[in-house]
Amino acid sequence: MQGGMERTTGEKMVLNFGPQHPATHGTLRIVLELDGESVVKATPHCGYLHTGFEKLGEHLDYNQYIVVTDRMNYLSPLSNNFGYVLAVEQLLGIEVPERCQYIRVLMAELSRLADHLLWLGTAALDLGAFSVFLYSFREREKLYSIFEKTTGARLTTSYTRVGGVFRDLYDGFENDARDFITNFPKALKETHTLLTRNRIWMDRTKGVGAISSDDAINYGLTGPCLRATGVAHDLRKAEPYSSYEKFDFDVPVGTNGDSYDRYLVRMEEMIQSCRIIRQALDNLPDGPFSLEDNKVMMPDKSDAYGHIEGLIHHFKIVMDGHGVQPPKGEDYCATESPNGELGFYIVSDGSGTGYRIRIRPPSFFHFQALPHMLEGGMVSDTVAVLGSLNVIAGELDR
Template identity: 45%
Template sequence: MQKPTKLRPFFENAEFTRVGGNMILNFGPQHPSAHGQLKLVLELDGELIVRARPEVGFMHRGVEKMAENMIYSEFVPVTDRMDYIAASANNYGFCATVEKLCGIEVPRRAQIIRTILLELNRISSHLLFLGTHALDIGAMSVFLYCFRSREHILDLIEKYCGARLTHNSIKIGGVFVDLPELWCEEMLSFCDDFPNDIKEFEDLLDNNRIWLLRTQDVGVISKEDALNLGCSGVMLRASGHKWDIRKEEPYLIYDELDFDVPYANAGDCYARYKCYIAEMKESLKILRQCAGLYKSSPAGILADNPEFISPSKEQIMTQNYSLMQHFVLITQGLKPPAGEIYHATETPKGELGYYIYSTGDSRPYRLKVRTPSFWHCALYEEILPGHYLADAAAIIGSSNILLGEVDR
């Protein structure tokens, strides 16, 4: 007679087993609604989630340790690989932190171009969120419409920097190139057409009975819990706390721009969806203002700081000293002053912060990245219990995490 299998405890790997009268189920790590290599160990009473524990680390690449073994400029393209849906936002966050540490003043035109790239990236990221979130819940048409709109943004970014996903579009001290001729006109044409696309998304979802049943009063996070659990971005604003780093601690030219910070009080999946929709509308307002400011801005896209920034290509090709300076910066890297710095920016998913501890060497002694998805992933242990298994996909989708920046 075969001996009965011993019941394994909650934390061990298993496709499913039982603890008492409850079932243990592995949601992922290859589940289509997990948005990456995420594994949730769920304890179920029937279909009701009693306990949940997220398991991460399947995509860990040691990004922070890589930074400590690279010169500063080498690490910029690596930042693309964290939140690869908003690569320019990662590029800017790191470059701005180094610039703050070194006291580098970025030219106004470069600041405007950076703002344009960040807001295009924001809309692109929100469109991918909306499309995949809707697909998780069963609304496939929205997914196709979102990707149709997103292609126009990727075309614009490709015309600027040559890349569509991992952009490497921002460098320490400014940007690589100026905007191409007639690029702003093409961007403004997109800004004129996109409101019709947003209306299509809202027409498909706002009065959809299934969508409302699957998102309203599901995954509710109170304002107090959102603050205590380290939420940022839409996850915080949809719970009633109107906090946006672009407004509270302005960087680039955001303090000159007229835009609102959308927020809601319900704190559920539907409130988060509505905040993302409203944010795309605000980004269009920002882009239109930036186009006007760009046309009146003086030429110059790179800081004039020989100690940290390479000279222009024209200077390198005509001046021997500039060529030597460029050679030293490329081979040895810039050497910021000793000290430590933390700089936070408002990315599409929330607060992205870089901490750098410098000893005056060409490589950071310590680099730490505060990614929003990591904190939002930790929420599942708190908010999934009490919901049904089918709600897990809606809650994960509405939190808009990306495992590339969770694991790093």
């Protein structure tokens, strides 16, 4: 660079960013055209993690597919499980018992915390704040242990079933969860002291990657990225599902739609999730934890191994041509996943496998809008903007 402040040279340079780069969180790729240090044109490429989820949906039955949804947004698998079974249940026209709805809300909010925590850790890591990464993983490990005790797995949970969840909450769940939400705001405060008024953090994120609310809607942005622009749209409020209308929580919004606002919105959402979890624990209803309709829901394992009726039910549900068979038709069902609107559009031909399963991932739209936020900015902002969007390659490419 010549002349100190001179940023542009008139000569263009092409920089290939990714698909293997620490800040791309997996497999994203952006081709940047640079003039000096400013970005003239950014072309995102995707598909490096294309796995054929939608095709697989046409070959697996409805309960088998839950396993596949785990691996879509791997930061918060429980939200995916939840969104998917909700779509199938709506196609079937069934509603699960209230306790089950509460359990699902609990798990969805816990996984929202886990998702935002990992986002926080990696976004801060990308901008050089390594301690935040360690702090957020410390909290995430506590969540992992709750997930593991509930579902049997740290990451790939497959907790929900069509018609319920596969087992009830464990005995000490309430204690563990209360313990977590009591201590979590304190831990979050540590991050606030490290980042929120930190001069470097503010310089790197304030005004960086800003998008107006009109543009955000036009690009199809949802979730925290949309709310950071000032649109108070949350599907949990707009189209309440699974008893969300019974919870009292706020929808945080930003004003500028820049990386800093996205950070603040996500931080506040974590506090609101804690509120929802506390209410759900206080009012957790008794009763069955899943539908007791044996045509849809798998019988309990002890039942399947111990009684002939249970065994027959189990057999009928797992066999081809039996089990979960929604009537002919189609449905689109959207839930508010940590990243935004996660939609499942399922077309059923009346058989045990979906005819077409379309997943509407939030990250796809966020990554698409990236050039809009990058162009005209500096090359070093690329990392800050990409980090603030939380693009998950698994759901981006499916």
